[in-house]
Amino acid sequence: MALTPRLDLRQSQSLVMTPQLQQAIKLLALSSLEIEAFIAEEIERNPVLDAGGGDPVAEAPVEDFQQAANGDSNERASDEVLGNDSHAASDTLDVDFNAETFHHDAPSDSVNGADGMLGLTGSALSGGFDGDGPDFDSFAARDLNLREHLMAQAGSSLRGRQLFLVQQIIEQIEPTGYLGEDLLAVAHRLGTPLDEMEIALTALQRFDPTGVGARNLSECLALQAKEADRYDPCMAKLIDNLDLVAKGAFDQLKRMCRVDDEDLRDMLIELRSYDPKPGCRFESEDSRAVTPDIYVTPRGPGWAIELNSANLPRLLINRSYVAELGQDKATKAWLNDCMADANWLIKAMDQRQRTIVKVATEIVKQQDGFFRRGVAHLRPLTLRQVADAIEMHESTVSRVTSNKYLHCGRGLFDLKYFFSSGVQSADGEGASAEAVKSHIKSLIEAEGVKILSDDTLVDLLTAKGFDIARRTVAKYREAMGIGSSVQRRRQKKMGR
Numbered sequence: 075m076a077l078t079p080r081l082d083l084r085q086s087q088s089l090v091m092t093p094q095l096q097q098a099i100k101l102l103a104l105s106s107l108e109i110e111a112f113i114a115e116e117i118e119r120n121p122v123l124d125a126g127g128g129d130p131v132a133e134a135p136v137e138d139f140q141q142a143a144n145g146d147s148n149e150r151a152s153d154e155v156l157g158n159d160s161h162a163a164s165d166t167l168d169v170d171f172n173a174e175t176f177h178h179d180a181p182s183d184s185v186n187g188a189d190g191m192l193g194l195t196g197s198a199l200s201g202g203f204d205g206d207g208p209d210f211d212s213f214a215a216r217d218l219n220l221r222e223h224l225m226a227q228a229g230s231s232l233r234g235r236q237l238f239l240v241q242q243i244i245e246q247i248e249p250t251g252y253l254g255e256d257l258l259a260v261a262h263r264l265g266t267p268l269d270e271m272e273i274a275l276t277a278l279q280r281f282d283p284t285g286v287g288a289r290n291l292s293e294c295l296a297l298q299a300k301e302a303d304r305y306d307p308c309m310a311k312l313i314d315n316l317d318l319v320a321k322g323a324f325d326q327l328k329r330m331c332r333v334d335d336e337d338l339r340d341m342l343i344e345l346r347s348y349d350p351k352p353g354c355r356f357e358s359e360d361s362r363a364v365t366p367d368i369y370v371t372p373r374g375p376g377w378a379i380e381l382n383s384a385n386l387p388r389l390l391i392n393r394s395y396v397a398e399l400g401q402d403k404a405t406k407a408w409l410n411d412c413m414a415d416a417n418w419l420i421k422a423m424d425q426r427q428r429t430i431v432k433v434a435t436e437i438v439k440q441q442d443g444f445f446r447r448g449v450a451h452l453r454p455l456t457l458r459q460v461a462d463a464i465e466m467h468e469s470t471v472s473r474v475t476s477n478k479y480l481h482c483g484r485g486l487f488d489l490k491y492f493f494s495s496g497v498q499s500a501d502g503e504g505a506s507a508e509a510v511k512s513h514i515k516s517l518i519e520a521e522g523v524k525i526l527s528d529d530t531l532v533d534l535l536t537a538k539g540f541d542i543a544r545r546t547v548a549k550y551r552e553a554m555g556i557g558s559s560v561q562r563r564r565q566k567k568m569g570r
Contacts, residue, residue, distance in 0.1 A: 105477035106385035239274035251353025283352035322564035366481035
């Protein structure tokens, strides 16, 4: 075979994702807050886009741009500018635009047919909140965090060098209220004698909340005992031996503290009333309330799945702007590009909303037992099961269920909550891990004086129809923050 250069022509097919397609896929995984920020940026960037008023559903793509601008009919329409990108986006995101309509005349309009399938009563693209009222939460003053709270107290009670040293210590306070750096290291860094830093720390430890500035748990509890005027020699000895308290060595503690059973019990009750992390009552950052994206309410024999209209973007085409500026050829070309982007975004947002409803509808169908009878009837469910049922790709379902929340009569849940592994059950269908955890928690809460070991829990769960191993019971119990039988027995002995 001769090694000579030559030219070959080959024909092949490949999927090329345009930037618009990539952005449309990313839209599925965004939360409501992220969508709101994204829409605000697009409205600021694109003068053709405008925030709508009363209709919470995105307006359908408008007619030919030239009809709005009264220009030359030979110019391309805005839908033509989208070209194959719109069709490619539909295929990639598992939505057939040809089978859907994009007009919604009122917030009460609902989508029936494909989205309301499988015995459910239907799904609406609007909820019971119009989102137009004032946000009274925004008028409330922001709560001070721990650092600001301590700085305010230092500024009002200290002066001069001591104020400076206390402020330097405050900078090292952790969100839990403990001193996060060794005091000697702070003294070396500031070039200050250690005894002077100790005096500054003592001044800080008098601030609210009581226990702040402690270097360990014993010091934190001792500060609170002093504040409550309960720091006698017996309590001091008890606080110095917290390891024995954790072990439940009460006989040894009685000898060390020289108290009887009743006095030790009172001291332990007092000790449990103290806050081991006094700084946690302050928010380290602004807290944001989670708003549901989907509402599930009973309707007849089935369920109504509705999107929260307060979270839905309101996008319209600014026709007056198009008509006023679309005169010369250069401006028309620029506005054509803006119109194409606006039409794509409106379609992508409408498609996103329909996809969320479709996935939520299948989740409700699969987890009907949970919505009717509680977490004990939660079934094992995977992304692939939902994807196969609605004929979408598994990655699409994963994006749709990310950062989305569902509200029903049983509370507010992350959509990911409904997907969990399962264990074998007597009915052959399996049981969700969350359902098994619910049964374990119920059994432990009702155990009374007789503490149930993990082996006993396995026997009780087997009697309920769950085929589960002892190590699985221990894993689920630890995941729920429930101690072992030995630890629970000690807690019972301590009077908890």
